[in-house]
Amino acid sequence: MNIEDFDFDLPEELIAQTPLKDRTASRLLVLNRDNGEIQHRRFPDIKQFLKPGDCLVLNDTRVLPARLYGIKEDTGAKVEILLLHQQEGDAWEVLAKPAKKVKTGSVLSFGDGTLKAKCIGTKEHGGRVLEFFYDGIFYEVLDQLGEMPLPPYIKEQLPEKERYQTVYAKEEGSAAAPTAGLHFTTELLQEIKEMGVEIAFITLHVGLGTFRPVSVENIHEHKMHAEFYHMSQHTAEKLSRIRKDNGRIISVGTTSTRTLETIVRDNEGEFREASGWTDIFIYPPYEFKAVDGLITNFHLPKSTLIMLVSALTDRETILDAYNEAVRERYRFFSFGDAMLIL
Known part of the structure; x- marks a missing residue:
């Protein structure tokens, strides 16, 4: 298949720049995967499409405030660092900008020296490996100094970091939020x-x-x-039971x-x-073996995400x-509206 097969016209003004004050206030487009029938609802209406014995599977990854602004200690040159993933101990693979200024041996300082880092290696794709030095707990220091790594299509500032986290976020490690979950409140x-729908958690740390x-x-x-994932024995047993009892896994x-x-x-x-x-890549035609339905946001044209959704x-x-959503002025992408495919 060709990349152009997954293109659509999206007016820029439909790209949501800020989250709604109420997480559940988003709209919900419900799509029948068998006949293509569309319903326009509000997100809390999702309860009407669930039934006892179903199971929602949530990604409990937590987004790191992974964007750091600092300087090179020897020259005072400004640098921007984006944490990708932890390697061992206090060593992290990162993206640096401008990368040419961060060479092996370079020492960087963040927050007037609250956090320091030394470049101890380079990666083939242009990334760097930094070893960090600090007092206290790394994630607390990062929460103090770091900014949320919002997607490039969001130009507005995010006043509250927690609005780019799901209410059930727990496992630190993502470079981006699993945004379909942003619509849920506790x-x-x-x-x-209470309807008899079960909840299960898995972890996938979303990469750039x-x-x-x-x-x-x-x-x-x-x-x-490639992105790191984990499923516990508890979740595996729950999903096996749901499947055995002919429940739907959404x-x-x-x-x-x-x-x-x-x-x-x-x-x-x-x-x-x-x-x-x-590094699984799902696109049509694809036979789903685990999933019966999907709650998702609206995705970029020609992206791997719209290809996955198309495979359902x-x-x-x-x-x-998607063209119907554009006509109806749905909000798109990370802070946008939601879609339920069943």
Whole structure:
């Protein structure tokens, strides 16, 4: 398939720049994956489409305030650092800007010396490996000095860091939020549980590759960046029971979907406790083995995310739904409205 097959016209003014004050105030486009029927609802109406025995799978990753601004100690030159993932101890793989100023041996200072780092290596893709030095707890220092690494299409400042976290975020490590989960409040999740719908948690630490555009015309040639995932024994047993009882497994977000499909693919069709790195690339045609439905936001044209969503039904049905969302003035991307595909 060609990258142009997943293009659509999106007016720039529909790209949501700030989150709504009320997490549940978003609109909800409900798409029947079998016949393409569309309903326009509000997000709390999602309860009407769930039933006892279903299970929502949530990604409990927590976004790091991973963007740091500092200087080179020897020259005072300004540098910007974006943490990608922890390697060992206090060593992290990062992106540096401008990268040419950060060479092996360079010492960087952040927050007037509250946090320091030494470049101890380089990566093939232009990344750097920094070893950090600080007093106290690293994540507390990072919370004090770092900024949220918002997607490049969001130009506005985010006054409250927690608005780019899900209410159930727990496991530190993401470079971006699993944004489909931003629509849930603790109260809404409790109401859903009281209906007899189960809640399960997995972890996938979202990498910057989620924002990286597809640079090849033939999508079969695209290589996904690997991201770390974990599923506990408790979640594996819960999902196995749900499946045995013919309940529906509904993933909240493309990150949950990719994790579930990876685990089932690699474990002979079963849910099992597992940790590892996944670079699974889902696009049509694809036979889903773990997921029966999806709650997701609206994604970038020609992105791997719209390709994954298209695989749940077909490309034409998804593009029709997206064009309908544009006509109805839905808000798009990370802080935008939601879509339920069942």
